Amino acid sequence: MEKRPGGRSARVRDAVRQATLAELAAHGYRGLTVDNVATRSGVHKTSVYRRWTNADGLIADALELARNEPWPIPDTGSVDDDLRRIVRLVRHGFADPDEGPVARAFVAAAVQSDDAARALHEFFAARHDQSAVVVRRGVERGELPAGTDATEVIRVAVAPVYYRLFVTHEPVRDRDADRAADAALAAARAGIL
Amino acid sequence: MEKRPGGRSARVRDAVRQATLAELAAHGYRGLTVDNVATRSGVHKTSVYRRWTNADGLIADALELARNEPWPIPDTGSVDDDLRRIVRLVRHGFADPDEGPVARAFVAAAVQSDDAARALHEFFAARHDQSAVVVRRGVERGELPAGTDATEVIRVAVAPVYYRLFVTHEPVRDRDADRAADAALAAARAGIL
Known part of the structure; x- marks a missing residue:
C-alpha cells in the first residue's frame, strides 16, 4: 500500500473512508457493503474488495484513520x-x-x-x-x-x-x-x- | 392473552421464551427469526407470528419476563x-x-x-x-x-x-x-x- 500522503493511493483511501462514514451514517453497520461504498466513492469495486475485503475491513480502516486524528x-x-x-x-x-x-x-x-x-x-x-x-x-x-x-x-x-x-x-x-x-x-x- | 399462570397460553409463552433465549444464545440477534423459534419451541409458526409478530416482539417478551424475575x-x-x-x-x-x-x-x-x-x-x-x-x-x-x-x-x-x-x-x-x-x-x- 502506497504511504505517500498526497499520492493517488492516499486519495483513494480517503475517498473510501468518506464513503464508508457516509454509508454508516445513512444505513448503519447492517447496511454497509463494499458495493455501496465503491459506488459512493467512485472507486472501482474490485479495488475496494482487493484492499478492504468486506464491511469489517472498511470499518477497521475508518477507525484507524479516526484514531490518528487529533x-x-x-x-x-x-x-x-x-x-x-x-x-x-x-x-x-x-x-x-x-x-x-x-x-x-x-x-x-x-x-x-x-x-x-x-x-x-x-x-x-x-x-x-x-x-x-x-x-x-x-x-x-x-x-x-x-x-x-x-x-x-x-x-x-x-x-x-x-x-x-x-x-x-x-x-x-x-x-x-x-x-x-x-x-x-x-x-x-x-x-x- | 390468557393470563392464568398454569394455562396453555402461559405454557406456550414460556416455550416460546425459552426457544427465543436458546436461539439468541446460538445465533445472536441477527440470527433470530420467528421460523426458528417456532421450530425450536414446537409452537405453530402462525401462532408465533400472530402473537409476537417478529424478532423484536420475541425479544420484547423475553425481556418482559426477565424483568419480572427476582x-x-x-x-x-x-x-x-x-x-x-x-x-x-x-x-x-x-x-x-x-x-x-x-x-x-x-x-x-x-x-x-x-x-x-x-x-x-x-x-x-x-x-x-x-x-x-x-x-x-x-x-x-x-x-x-x-x-x-x-x-x-x-x-x-x-x-x-x-x-x-x-x-x-x-x-x-x-x-x-x-x-x-x-x-x-x-x-x-x-x-x-
Missing part, C-alpha cells in the same frame, strides 16, 4: 473543568446530527463483529491515552493524588454516558455528563482510582 | 459489600457460558432496533429499582449521605463494566468490578450522587 483535548488549568469538557464532548459527539449516527454505527458494529470490536478497542486505547493527559496534569498540579490511574479516571468519567446511550437507552443531559466527570474525580480524590 | 439482591449489612456483589454479579453474568451470550444478544439487539431498545430500557429501569434498595439501606444505616440518588449510584457502579464489555472491548476482572463499585460509593460519600 482530538480537542482541553487545557483550562483545572482538572475538574477539563474532565467535564471531555465528557460533554463525548455526549455532544453522539448528539451531533452528522457525527452521532457514525459513532453509534461503530459501537453497533463492534457488538456484532469481532473484527470491528478489535478496531474499536484500538481506537479507544488511543482515545484514552490522548484524554489521560488532563488527569496527569491534574496530578502534577496537586489536584489529584500521586499515583492516580489516569486512564481509569477517563473510563469511569465517560462510562455512565455510554451506559445510558448504549445499554439502558436513557437520555443523557449535560448534567448527567458533568455528574459523571465529578464522580470520577471524587473517586480519584478518595484514592480509589 | 434478582439475588445481596443484604450483607454493608453497602460496600452489597454494591461490590451487585457489580460482580453483572460481570459474572456476562462471563457465564449460558447466560452471557443471551445477555450480550439483548444489548446487541437494542443498538440495532428501537423496539428492542425500548424493551431493554424497561428491563434496566426495573433492574435499577431492584438494585437501588442496597443503596437506600446504606443511607438508612448512615453509611451514605441522606439524599443520595440510589439509582444513580447503581448506574455509576455498573457503567464501567458495561463500558469495557460493549464499548472498548476490554477485559473485565473482578478487581475492575470492585473498583467500579468503590468509585461509585466514594462519589456518593463526596455528595456527588
Whole structure:
C-alpha cells in the first residue's frame, strides 16, 4: 500500500473512508457493503474488495484513520473543568446530527463483529491515552493524588454516558455528563482510582 | 392473552421464551427469526407470528419476563459489600457460558432496533429499582449521605463494566468490578450522587 500522503493511493483511501462514514451514517453497520461504498466513492469495486475485503475491513480502516486524528483535548488549568469538557464532548459527539449516527454505527458494529470490536478497542486505547493527559496534569498540579490511574479516571468519567446511550437507552443531559466527570474525580480524590 | 399462570397460553409463552433465549444464545440477534423459534419451541409458526409478530416482539417478551424475575439482591449489612456483589454479579453474568451470550444478544439487539431498545430500557429501569434498595439501606444505616440518588449510584457502579464489555472491548476482572463499585460509593460519600 502506497504511504505517500498526497499520492493517488492516499486519495483513494480517503475517498473510501468518506464513503464508508457516509454509508454508516445513512444505513448503519447492517447496511454497509463494499458495493455501496465503491459506488459512493467512485472507486472501482474490485479495488475496494482487493484492499478492504468486506464491511469489517472498511470499518477497521475508518477507525484507524479516526484514531490518528487529533482530538480537542482541553487545557483550562483545572482538572475538574477539563474532565467535564471531555465528557460533554463525548455526549455532544453522539448528539451531533452528522457525527452521532457514525459513532453509534461503530459501537453497533463492534457488538456484532469481532473484527470491528478489535478496531474499536484500538481506537479507544488511543482515545484514552490522548484524554489521560488532563488527569496527569491534574496530578502534577496537586489536584489529584500521586499515583492516580489516569486512564481509569477517563473510563469511569465517560462510562455512565455510554451506559445510558448504549445499554439502558436513557437520555443523557449535560448534567448527567458533568455528574459523571465529578464522580470520577471524587473517586480519584478518595484514592480509589 | 390468557393470563392464568398454569394455562396453555402461559405454557406456550414460556416455550416460546425459552426457544427465543436458546436461539439468541446460538445465533445472536441477527440470527433470530420467528421460523426458528417456532421450530425450536414446537409452537405453530402462525401462532408465533400472530402473537409476537417478529424478532423484536420475541425479544420484547423475553425481556418482559426477565424483568419480572427476582434478582439475588445481596443484604450483607454493608453497602460496600452489597454494591461490590451487585457489580460482580453483572460481570459474572456476562462471563457465564449460558447466560452471557443471551445477555450480550439483548444489548446487541437494542443498538440495532428501537423496539428492542425500548424493551431493554424497561428491563434496566426495573433492574435499577431492584438494585437501588442496597443503596437506600446504606443511607438508612448512615453509611451514605441522606439524599443520595440510589439509582444513580447503581448506574455509576455498573457503567464501567458495561463500558469495557460493549464499548472498548476490554477485559473485565473482578478487581475492575470492585473498583467500579468503590468509585461509585466514594462519589456518593463526596455528595456527588
